[in-house]
Amino acid sequence: MSHRFRESDQLASTFDQTNGISYYSIPFDCIEEFVITPNHSAPWVRPSKETIASMPIFDGLSLAAITVVDNEYGLQRARSILNGKAFIGFDTESKPTFNKGETSNGPHVIQLAVGDHAFLFTPHFMPGVDFALEVLCDESVLKVGFGLKGDRGLFRKKYAIEATAMVDLARVLKQVGELKNEVGARAAVAMLFQQRLIKSSQRSNWSKFPLTDRQIVYAANDAYAGWLVAESLQNRGVVLARYQ
Template sequence: MITDPDALLPPYDGITLADVRMVKSDQDAAEALAALSSTDVLGFDTESKPTFLKGEQSTGPHLVQLATDEVAYLFQIGATPALDVLKAVLESKSILKVGFGLKDDILRLQSKLGIDTNNVLDLSNALRKGERNSLGAKTAVARFFGQKLQKSKKITTTNWSLPRLSDKQILYAADDAHVALRVYRRWRSDQARAKTAP
């Protein structure tokens, strides 16, 4: 007997490494700003090094991910050019930022980096159809694409403050932002279709 109905779903094919940019230099930052500023909606997420001790305070975010439809941009906090770009994009009132479970991300960006995030839509709440609990990315991917989003607990709890992230970390983080944008686009197109249906 199958207890997890999602186990039968085909895997979700996420973003590829070729479509991820690590923003490290001033030139990277300029290119990221140009791409991110020219879109209406971005996928958005952050990663923080996990805390394991009781009462231990998180020092995150250590990584901020912003995704357009084609490319995910990863900003390691501590790299100098990143902050100006993040401030410009995240504080912009004209660009919508979408993601899952963003409450902590927004608080940490404010307290650690002084970024007052504007125009954010938390899909965990927006997509709730009368369910009591907020909706996660895995459930949304199953609902909208009929696919299973692989979320490795092992990677979730890795050290995101490392100066060099592994390919698995990079893909995991990029996917978190990119999948949010894909779910948002599908949700809006389904809504538009429902409105025009006879």
């Protein structure tokens, strides 16, 4: 958002090279609704596959910071940590299909993550899934992630809900970074944090329960990576709500 100044308004400005932000001396009677538009240092460069492969592994959440919500205690913990957050990292996992005409009937795992914790919800404890669906339908909370169009369709088909306030970070990064194409979580983590997000568990059987430790860490960090990317964009001055 920018303020509409009168032609007679004279503003003195300085530019912070480190943070890419312009600072203005604003006349007192013009201060209402003025928001500075940051410099995002665009265009950004998407790292090559070879460059990403040479990066250190993504420093994500450990098992100790992840809760698989399979009982009432886990559900109450999810409520206490996730309620009131402005934005939540979001992703889903579904059983992969390998044969023509085969359907997945996913999602089989719903992941929600914030700054220091992630929660996984599965149909094996439906009260947890019901809470996750409440979050997805809450217009006051932004859900941030990658490739969300497909996820919205899955929830519409399986649970007859319309997920709201969804921010697809692939689209945000394309516009903000002036990129030719949209990027996924792996490329985004490489661009912003110079780390390599591991995707090796993507094609595992997500409908089988209990999940393995490897699956739990993978799923949680997909959502957590989205949260970190969103936080980084906000710190750069990007208003995420504009991209719903």
